[in-house]
Amino acid sequence: MSLREKRAASFWPLALVFSLFVLFMYGPMLVIFILSFQGPEGGLTFPVRGLSLHWFYKLAEGLGVVDIGAALRRSLGLGLAVMACTVVLSVLAGLAFRKKLKGGNALFFIVVASLIMPSIIVSLGIGLEFRLLDTGIKAALGAFGMDSALEGFGTSLGLFTSALGAHLTWTLPFGLLIMFAVFNRFSPSYEEAARDLGATPWQGFRHVVLPLIAPSVVGIGMFGFTLSWDEIARTSQAIGDVNTLPLELQGLTSTVTTPSIYALGTVTTIVSFVVMGLTLALVWLLGRGRKGRASA
Numbered sequence: 185m186s187l188r189e190k191r192a193a194s195f196w197p198l199a200l201v202f203s204l205f206v207l208f209m210y211g212p213m214l215v216i217f218i219l220s221f222q223g224p225e226g227g228l229t230f231p232v233r234g235l236s237l238h239w240f241y242k243l244a245e246g247l248g249v250v251d252i253g254a255a256l257r258r259s260l261g262l263g264l265a266v267m268a269c270t271v272v273l274s275v276l277a278g279l280a281f282r283k284k285l286k287g288g289n290a291l292f293f294i295v296v297a298s299l300i301m302p303s304i305i306v307s308l309g310i311g312l313e314f315r316l317l318d319t320g321i322k323a324a325l326g327a328f329g330m331d332s333a334l335e336g337f338g339t340s341l342g343l344f345t346s347a348l349g350a351h352l353t354w355t356l357p358f359g360l361l362i363m364f365a366v367f368n369r370f371s372p373s374y375e376e377a378a379r380d381l382g383a384t385p386w387q388g389f390r391h392v393v394l395p396l397i398a399p400s401v402v403g404i405g406m407f408g409f410t411l412s413w414d415e416i417a418r419t420s421q422a423i424g425d426v427n428t429l430p431l432e433l434q435g436l437t438s439t440v441t442t443p444s445i446y447a448l449g450t451v452t453t454i455v456s457f458v459v460m461g462l463t464l465a466l467v468w469l470l471g472r473g474r475k476g477r478a479s480a
Contacts, residue, residue, distance in 0.1 A: 219232065226238075226239065239444045243451070252432065255428060255429040262348065265344055265348055274359030275401060277295075277359075282367055310418075343424075350419060359408065362407070395470075
């Protein structure tokens with residue numbers, strides 16, 4: 185477009201709407217970042233009083249009785265477990281759905297139905313299921329006379345049981361939809377060429393299919409981790425007697441009255457950005473390696 189060419193009359197109103205939308209989306213995040221770097225006299229609102237890392241040091245010292253470090257480790261562990269399970273199950277399901285499956289349509293709608301269910305209802309249902317499981321386990325232990333095991337048994341609700349299942353009801357549909365989109369554009373001629381050269385099904389998947397879909401698989405892993413990292417509603421009733429970092433952060437909003445809460449929000453956001461940055465870098469490296477092999 186030349187300098188003399190005039191913009192359409194609708195350009196500036198649309199640009200204003202878009203700018204307001206961006207401000208609405210990212211303004212709160214920017215405000216949290218700014219307020220977290222205040223000095224010791226800083227408060228929860230503007231104006232900003234000083235500039236320092238004071239509240240990050242206070243965060244490292246702890247926020248009352250809440251063990252932020254333990255909550256952070258729990259969230260990281262759960263996020264990594266959700267990421268691994270989402271990647272493996274999504275890829276396997278994507279491969280399975282490439283063939284005509286009896287009842288495949290019903291299975292697909294069952295999987296994606298959790299996206300439209302209220303998250304808190306999903307969490308309550310999973311929590312109820314595991315409490316019923318607890319009752320059954322205790323009854324079985326009592327029936328077999330395993331009194332010592334019965335006394336030591338607390339609950340099957342936990343980070344890598346009920347909480348993991350609750351998060352997978354959120355991440356798996358996204359992973360499956362991504363794999364559907366990938367395999368809809370995937371040409372089977374690559375696999376046929378591999379079989380013609382004597383490759384086994386496993387070798388064809390490992391050396392042909394997986395390298396081609398690797399960037400999408402990495403993206404699924406990022407989705408799995410980030411969706412799990414900040415999930416609250418599906419975790420609240422299904423995690424048992426421990427809390428993840430988002431749950432601790434939610435509880436602290438009503439008790440912490442210093443910018444330390446903003447410092448915690450900044451740290452969790454930085455972790456998310458680091459994960460996304462590493463994912464994009466890995467996708468770029470995979471794409472570069474694939475281009476290098478193709479040109480060799």
